[in-house]
Amino acid sequence: MTSPAPQRVVVLGGGIGGQVAATRLKAKLGADARVILVERSTTFTFAPSLLWLMVGKRQPRTITRDYSGLSRRGVEVVHASVTGIDTAAAEVQTEGGTIGYDYLVVALGAALDLGRIPGLAEHTHHPYDLPSAERLRDALAAFRGGRVTVAIASLPYKCPAAPYETAMLIDGYLRERGLHDASRIDLYTPEPLPLPVAGPHAGYSVAAELAARGITFHPRTQLEAVEPSALRLGGELVPHDLAVVIPPHRPPAVIAASGLAGPNGWIPVDRSTLRTRASNVYAIGDNTAIPLENGMLLPKAGVFAHGEAEVVAANIARRVHGDLREDAFDGHGTCFLETGGGKSGLARGDFYASPLPRVAMHRPRRTWHAAKIGFEQYWLRRWL
Ligand SMILES: Cc1cc2nc3c(=O)[nH]c(=O)nc-3n(C[C@H](O)[C@H](O)[C@H](O)COP(=O)(O)OP(=O)(O)OC[C@H]3O[C@@H](n4cnc5c(N)ncnc54)[C@H](O)[C@@H]3O)c2cc1C
Structure with a gap:
């Protein structure tokens, strides 16, 4: 008896959501799947630290990494621009050629306009x-x-x-x-x-x-x-x-042309599973639009891209193994808010709470600032 061919899981975008999704997928699936991450840039900069860089408290090299850490963990990193997503044919076009997928995770972020x-x-x-x-x-x-x-x-x-x-x-x-x-x-x-x-x-x-x-x-x-x-x-x-x-x-141009976009140009998803309207296609992070019960959208923030990536990776890995149980993203998130002078506040809450998000705001303290630095160091060591 021959073993089944490995499944092909493609992750578009190697930012916060894409890094977490690809890392977790490879760790959970091992030889059962090829995990291919497509990212146009050869370096990643940890965006929260740009605000410290702006005031001279970070150097570019201390907040920037290449993608070799992901490659070492078995993720196949392709540096190319994604130019098309064809969900009917289950393939993506890149500057370097076409890549077919069994499962697709779209994490292309938001573009500046x-x-x-x-x-x-x-x-x-x-x-x-x-x-x-x-x-x-x-x-x-x-x-x-x-x-x-x-x-x-x-x-x-x-x-x-x-x-x-x-x-x-x-x-x-x-x-x-x-x-x-x-x-x-x-x-x-x-x-x-x-x-x-x-x-x-x-x-x-x-x-x-x-x-x-x-x-x-x-x-x-x-x-x-x-x-x-x-x-x-x-x-x-x-x-x-x-x-x-x-x-x-604005949403990345490739999304608007893909048929995945909703009326506002961002990708509508099921807020618990991050499934899109296309079969076996998930979207996470800034390129999605998730309406909340207060009529606003879930903020575009790394903490949510990360949490959504964990859920999607767990659910795809289960499906590859024939297990149809699903984790659900719960809309919880924490964010430090730098206030200058070596202090930071902290916002923490449940953004899916009904009828309104329940968010606690903690006053600025030196310890939150130290925790924010700790989080930066953890991120740069753990994920790339
Ligand atoms: C100054 C600043 C401070 C921030 N502070 C915080 C904070 O304190 N806490 C917090 O939670 N969030 C913070 N954020 C937000 C956070 O960085 C983003 O929400 C998060 O990075 C979103 O993750 P993502 O994976 O959706 O997108 P991204 O991390 O933006 O990744 C998208 C990736 O897709 C790639 N890409 C795009 N188009 C293509 C294409 N066509 N082909 C190939 N690759 C492509 C991009 O190069 C990029 O690497 C901050 C953002 C900024 C700018």
Whole structure:
């Protein structure tokens, strides 16, 4: 009797969700499956650390890894851009050729869309990828005081806390450099409160932290246009000496063309199993849209991409072994919120709770900051 051919499990995207899914799948399936991860970049940068890099507290090499760790664990890493997903034929097209699959996990993240607002790329900074965070670090180092504007261009964006952390870390940095009294920081957002998905208690806590630092918070304000040294916000022209704008986000183009996308361009999934509408195709992390009972979407955050990857890997491995029981993703998540001065707050909760997410917000402490550093080190050692 011959043993069955190994199944082929393909993971698209080698970010937070893709790394966890591929690692777990290979560990659970061993020789029963080939696990192939397709990622266009040869290096991975741990995004939460970009905010520390922005204020000179990290070097690029300490927060960046190649994919050799995944290869050592038996995952076949293919560095190529995914150009098509054909769920009818059960294959994906890449720049390097076509790859067939028995099971597919789509974890391509969210793309930044700077071109949507003229002038954004030329006249503003952001910390949302490594080269941009390095440029912002250099601009901050050259800053001699004045008006800093932090703005959120549009919703949704990755990590609900990150723009607020950005403002507070810049505040702490200006204090360290003796520039605080010569500066002011304003934060503009279309949101009614910080972290609205987490409920009013979390929002008011973050707003209070901003106020305690003298950062002026402007909710419900839309960015309309970018000029060389001013932003048009809520009908007003707001001049600045340094503008940090979280760019618009969009789904990766390959998803829109795949038939997996819903009306808003992101991939709709079953919120417990992360199944898409296509057979044996799962989607996890930032490229999904998961509606919550409060009418908002589950935030685009690494903690959720990670939790979803664990569930999907467990369920695919069981199915390969003929076991139809399924784990369910439960919407729980924890997030540190850096507040500058070596402190961090902590938000922890159940985002699937009914009728509203139940999120506890813990005040900034040095121990949460130390825990965030510990988590960074764990991530960079454990997964790549
Ligand atoms: C500054 C910043 C701070 C953050 N802080 C936190 C935090 O404290 N806590 C938290 O939980 N989350 C945080 N996040 C959010 C977190 O990084 C993301 O939510 C998380 O990375 C999502 O994981 P993912 O696997 O869905 O996507 P990603 O990690 O973005 O991975 C997607 C991968 O797909 C690849 N890819 C895309 N298109 C293609 C293609 N066509 N072909 C091949 N490869 C492709 C990309 O190169 C990328 O490697 C932060 C994000 C930023 C930017």
